[in-house]
Amino acid sequence: xxxxxxxxxxxxxxxxxxxxxxxxxxxxxxxxxxxxxxxxxxxxxxxxxxxxxxxxxxxxxxxxxxxxxxxxxxxxxxxxxxxxxxxxxxxxxxxxxxxxxxxxxxxxxxxxxxxxxxxxxxxxxxxxxxxxxxxxxxxxxxxxxxxxxxxxxxxxxxxxxxxxxxxxxxxxxxxxxxxxxxxxxxxxxxxxxxxxxxxxxxxxxxxxxxxxxxxxxxxxxxxxxxxxxxxxxxxxxxxxxxxxxxxxxxxxxxxxxxxxxxxxxxxxxxxxxxxxxxxxxxxxxxxxxxxxxxxxxxxxxxxxxxxxxxxxxxxxxxxxxxxxxxxxxxxxxxxxxxxxxxxxxxxxxxxxxxxxxxxxxxxxxxxxxxxxxxxxxxxxxxxxxxxxxxxxxxxxxxxxxxxxxxxxxxxxxxxxxxxxxxxxxxxxxxxxxxxx
Amino acid sequence: xxxxxxxxxxxxxxxxxxxxxxxxxxxxxxxxxxxxxxxxxxxxxxxxxxxxxxxxxxxxxxxxxx
Numbered sequence: 001x002x003x004x005x006x007x008x009x010x011x012x013x014x015x016x017x018x019x020x021x022x023x024x025x026x027x028x029x030x031x032x033x034x035x036x037x038x039x040x041x042x043x044x045x046x047x048x049x050x051x052x053x054x055x056x057x058x059x060x061x062x063x064x065x066x067x068x069x070x071x072x073x074x075x076x077x078x079x080x081x082x083x084x085x086x087x088x089x090x091x092x093x094x095x096x097x098x099x100x101x102x103x104x105x106x107x108x109x110x111x112x113x114x115x116x117x118x119x120x121x122x123x124x125x126x127x128x129x130x131x132x133x134x135x136x137x138x139x140x141x142x143x144x145x146x147x148x149x150x151x152x153x154x155x156x157x158x159x160x161x162x163x164x165x166x167x168x169x170x171x172x173x174x175x176x177x178x179x180x181x182x183x184x185x186x187x188x189x190x191x192x193x194x195x196x197x198x199x200x201x202x203x204x205x206x207x208x209x210x211x212x213x214x215x216x217x218x219x220x221x222x223x224x225x226x227x228x229x230x231x232x233x234x235x236x237x238x239x240x241x242x243x244x245x246x247x248x249x250x251x252x253x254x255x256x257x258x259x260x261x262x263x264x265x266x267x268x269x270x271x272x273x274x275x276x277x278x279x280x281x282x283x284x285x286x287x288x289x290x291x292x293x294x295x296x297x298x299x300x301x302x303x304x305x306x307x308x309x310x311x312x313x314x315x316x317x318x319x320x321x322x323x324x325x326x327x328x329x330x331x332x333x334x335x336x337x338x339x340x341x342x343x344x345x346x347x348x349x350x351x352x353x354x355x356x357x358x359x360x361x362x363x364x365x366x367x368x369x370x371x372x373x374x375x376x377x378x379x380x381x382x383x384x385x386x387x388x389x390x391x392x393x394x395x396x397x398x399x400x401x402x403x404x405x406x407x408x409x410x411x412x413x414x415x416x417x418x419x420x421x422x423x424x425x426x427x428x429x430x431x432x433x434x435x436x
Numbered sequence: 437x438x439x440x441x442x443x444x445x446x447x448x449x450x451x452x453x454x455x456x457x458x459x460x461x462x463x464x465x466x467x468x469x470x471x472x473x474x475x476x477x478x479x480x481x482x483x484x485x486x487x488x489x490x491x492x493x494x495x496x497x498x499x500x501x502x
Contacts, residue, residue: 190499191498204496282485285478285485288478289478289482311467311470314467315467315470318463318470318471319474321463322450322455322459324450327482333489333494334493335495336494336495337488339496392499393499417502418500418501418502
């Protein structure tokens with residue numbers, strides 16, 4: 001079931017909100033013990049809310065396409081009266097007194113919160129192998145990671161434990177799990193979705209966005225999450241396929257499927273052409289200096305409780321503490337210079353197409369991956385095609401483009417100019433239909 | 437190796453070990469092997485880029501509208 005189909009069924013009274021909520025909670029009860037996608041389930045509150053929304057429908061008051069739609073929120077988004085752990089033992093008992101702005105917006109649009117999604121500790125990693133709340137597992141192969149840090153959000157959607165979810169993305173944390181779990185995730189333009197009430201990781205790299213089963217469902221969620229929408233996407237968009245960086249050191253099947261999707265876009269009428277980009281590796285380097293510095297500025301205060309922090313996250317916090325402020329400032333100056341250089345690509349094309357990650361989902365506990373014979377650290381490998389877009393603040397839509405021989409999902413990302421999520425959602429929806 | 441690299445880059449390469457010891461609180465010795473090698477690699481990539489900052493370069497303050 002999708003947000004679209006559920007919404008149509010609710011409006012046509014073929015199903016009540018309560019029935020949809022009960023069905024979702026039953027799925028959670030059945031699958032969460034195996035997948036561990038949710039840290040907290042809010043069954044009672046969800047059923048109360050379902051009753052309220054059913055009464056509104058009976059009175060002819062339908063809030064919109066998200067009326068009665070069950071969603072989960074990444075556990076670093078504040079939820080009033082519901083604990084918000086950030087995937088950390090430090091916040092294991094933290095109960096906010098207010099909702100995050102994104103939660104409040106979905107709530108006003110009629111969505112029902114059925115739970116809080118598991119995540120990499122403090123959103124600082126890509127595996128969602130959480131030492132405090134257990135590993136979130138990939139629904140397509142429970143011995144593999146779902147990606148992260150929004151691993152629970154993507155796994156919950158993939159397993160039918162919610163029709164939509166929120167996530168955060170600082171270096172790929174919406175797009176990587178969307179790709180590994182075979183669902184769709186949108187990292188919007190920087191600051192397009194209000195971050196109030198979201199536990200920060202890196203204040204100038206963090207983004208909040210939606211995850212759902214289809215591009216159109218993501219568009220519906222994004223419509224509720226963001227203020228103002230650009231429109232007027234080209235009928236025949238110009239799509240650039242990067243000649244450099246984004247297809248370097250990429251698993252051959254991943255590269256093959258993304259290139260096949262570009263050919264499909266061409267067959268649909270897009271004008272597809274190779275483009276040469278400036279130095280994307282420099283964006284990665286700059287992004288890592290910034291992220292390490294900003295994250296340590298936030299988390300250093302918790303080092304008094306270092307026994308409550310997982311080893312991988314602790315090492316990153318310690319790394320960031322040692323970076324001089326002068327390097328941080330110069331990284332931000334470089335970022336601006338690089339961003340101006342990269343922006344020139346939008347005179348040539350309307351969007352770019354590229355892999356989300358160079359690899360298939362690694363096994364839980366795996367520290368390195370082998371790509372075409374070369375070994376690489378899992379975190380560095382998984383983020384190197386995603387992080388540059390956080391540094392630029394550009395929107396990027398992750399969506400499935402096929403499956404591996406071992407039947408694991410493979411994702412691609414459509415990348416657009418700032419503020420032009422509409423282009424990505426339009427091209428993405430057309431491609432999604434064509435790739436079915 | 438540090439000295440050669442510093443000369444090549446015309447800049448100082450950090451003594452991360454000394455910095456770790458001087459931090460407040462200090463970085464525990466037992467995790468230095470998880471902390472220092474990644475910083476050395478990152479610094480080696482970052483220092484050459486610094487030279488590309490234009491003299492009038494300001495800090496990033498959000499994406500420019502398309």
